[in-house]
Every structure is written in structure tokens, then in C-alpha cells.
Amino acid sequence: MKGGIISILSPSEESAKQAAERLGKLQDKGDLNIYYRKQNDYILSTITPTQYPSSIINASIAASLSNKIIILLNENLDWKDGELLLISNSSGVKSIAIHNNVTLIKKLIGSFDANNIEISSDYENELRYQEPEERKEDFVYIDRIFTVKGVGAVMLGFTFMDLEVHDKLIALPSMQQVEIKNIQVLDEDQTKVGSGVRVGLALKNVKAEDLKDTYALIPEEKKVVKSLEGDLIKYPWSEIKDNSQYHFIAGGITIMGHLKLDKKAKVELNKPMPLTKRIMVVDVNSKIGKPRIVGYLIL
Numbered sequence: 001m002k003g004g005i006i007s008i009l010s011p012s013e014e015s016a017k018q019a020a021e022r023l024g025k026l027q028d029k030g031d032l033n034i035y036y037r038k039q040n041d042y043i044l045s046t047i048t049p050t051q052y053p054s055s056i057i058n059a060s061i062a063a064s065l066s067n068k069i070i071i072l073l074n075e076n077l078d079w080k081d082g083e084l085l086l087i088s089n090s091s092g093v094k095s096i097a098i099h100n101n102v103t104l105i106k107k108l109i110g111s112f113d114a115n116n117i118e119i120s121s122d123y124e125n126e127l128r129y130q131e132p133e134e135r136k137e138d139f140v141y142i143d144r145i146f147t148v149k150g151v152g153a154v155m156l157g158f159t160f161m162d163l164e165v166h167d168k169l170i171a172l173p174s175m176q177q178v179e180i181k182n183i184q185v186l187d188e189d190q191t192k193v194g195s196g197v198r199v200g201l202a203l204k205n206v207k208a209e210d211l212k213d214t215y216a217l218i219p220e221e222k223k224v225v226k227s228l229e230g231d232l233i234k235y236p237w238s239e240i241k242d243n244s245q246y247h248f249i250a251g252g253i254t255i256m257g258h259l260k261l262d263k264k265a266k267v268e269l270n271k272p273m274p275l276t277k278r279i280m281v282v283d284v285n286s287k288i289g290k291p292r293i294v295g296y297l298i299l
Contacts, residue, residue, distance in 0.1 A: 002194030
């Protein structure tokens with residue numbers, strides 16, 4: 001079984017909800033609402049983030065998790081539409097911005113390198129059932145862990161890699177080894193799954209309380225980093241503040257850290273992150289309406 005993840009970003013939660021209902025059925029409610037649709041051995045997960053624009057984190061996490069992003073722009077554009085375009089662009093994920101005035105949106109995004117964003121006025125066509133391009137990375141994003149009576153520790157999240165029962169992985173940030181005892185997808189047992197699938201993982205001989213801070217599982221050979229050095233692609237209207245912390249987001253994982261600009265951007269993270277090629281940089285302390293997407297790191 002394999003799958004794909006589409007995130008729908010909109011200044012209006014109601015508009016995002018109506019669009020998501022075209023693609024699947026709501027089954028998980030929370031900071032990220034998740035809609036599912038199963039076609040044979042493929043599961044499409046559609047995510048709509050909550051609390052935007054008061055919080056930018058959920059929208060950024062949703063974008064970073066995705067195989068594809070659909071942006072529903074307001075007919076009368078304002079700063080929120082621009083910010084959602086920046087979220088999509090900084091994620092590097094293939095995106096479709098939907099608006100009746102294609103020429104206007106092309107002009108709007110002309111001020112930054114938006115080569116991952118296409119523009120469409122065809123709402124009906126863009127919101128048909130689809131299976132987005134596969135995305136593979138060597139980690140599993142974890143957003144929940146709890147104990148099930150008679151089963152033990154269970155983790156929920158999205159996998160970006162192939163998984164099989166009895167695989168042994170390393171939990172971040174504890175660096176504790178865990179073994180997968182059972183895999184479930186939509187309450188059905190699986191012996192193995194591919195990337196892009198939301199999974200429930202029952203773990204062997206561990207306690208949930210010992211792993212309660214887990215945000216990722218990685219193969220034993222996967223490199224993790226706390227110190228980063230790379231190129232910062234900074235949006236011209238954003239600013240870097242001395243001695244400030246930023247949120248660094250990739251594959252759903254959100255970690256705070258300090259950013260220093262020299263010939264290269266240097267980052268010291270508070271916790272380890274799986275090594276990845278692109279990381280969003282977010283300043284949650286900027287006032288609403290001011291630039292909160294600083295840019296992105298290329299490693």
C-alpha cells in the first residue's frame with residue numbers, strides 16, 4: 001500500500017473544508033484536519049490546517065508534509081494570500097494556486113523565484129481525485145504517541161519511506177531504538193507500506209512515556225544534524241534579527257534554533273533533525289500582517 005498527501009491552504013477554513021470534502025472524508029480532527037480516500041491499494045490524504053492566520057505553524061507543517069499543495073486564493077487579494085504563496089514556495093513542494101485572474105497572480109509572484117507554483121483558474125479540474133507524484137525520504141514523521149491496552153505503545157504519523165513489520169528504527173530526539181510490531185492503515189493490519197501513507201505503528205517492548213517527545217523515526221544509518229550550514233534564500237521583505245530564535249520546518253518536523261548569517265547561513269538547532277535538502281525558516285514572533293516566512297535553507 002502506498003499513498004500521497006495533498007494540503008489545501010486558504011485564508012478561509014470553510015473554503016479549504018469544502019475543497020477537501022471533494023477529495024476525501026474527514027476522519028482525523030486536530031491542528032491538521034485529515035481527509036482520506038482509498039482507491040485500491042492507494043490512500044490519498046488531504047490536509048487542511050487550522051488556526052490560520054492567527055498561527056502560521058500549522059499551515060507551514062501541512063505544506064512541508066505534502067506531495068502537492070493547492071492554494072485557494074481570495075478573489076480580493078490581501079496579505080494572507082501572499083503569505084500562503086510564500087509558505088508554498090518556501091516548502092519547495094509542487095503547488096497549484098487557484099484564482100480567476102491568472103495574469104494578476106503571475107505578476108504577484110514575479111517578485112520571488114516561484115518555480116514550484118503553477119497558476120490555474122480551473123477550480124473543478126484542480127480539485128478532482130488525483131494521485132500526486134511520489135515523495136521519498138528516509139524518515140517517518142510522528143505527531144502522536146499513546147498506549148493502547150493489550151497492544152502497548154502506538155505512534156501515529158506519515159511515512160516518507162518504505163516500512164515493514166519488524167523494521168528497527170531510531171526515535172528522535174531520544175535516539176532510542178524501536179522495533180515495529182504491527183502496522184495499521186485506516187484500522188487495517190498491513191505487513192508493509194510505501195511512502196505517503198498515514199500509519200499507526202505498534203512498537204515492541206517500549207513504553208509510550210519513554211518516547212512521548214518523539215517527532216520522527218529514522219533508519220539506523222540515517223544522518224541527523226543539530227548544526228547546519230547552507231544557503232539561505234531570504235525573501236527581500238523579511239529580516240534576520242540578532243539573537244533571535246526561528247522555527248525550522250521540514251517534512252512536518254518543527255524545531256527551533258538560532259540563525260546566523262555569514263558567507264553561509266549557520267544554524268544551531270535545539271534538537272536533532274533528519275538531514276534533508278530544504279528547510280523552511282519561519283519567524284512566529286513577527287506581527288500578523290508582517291513577514292513571517294523568512295525564506296528557506298538549501299543544504
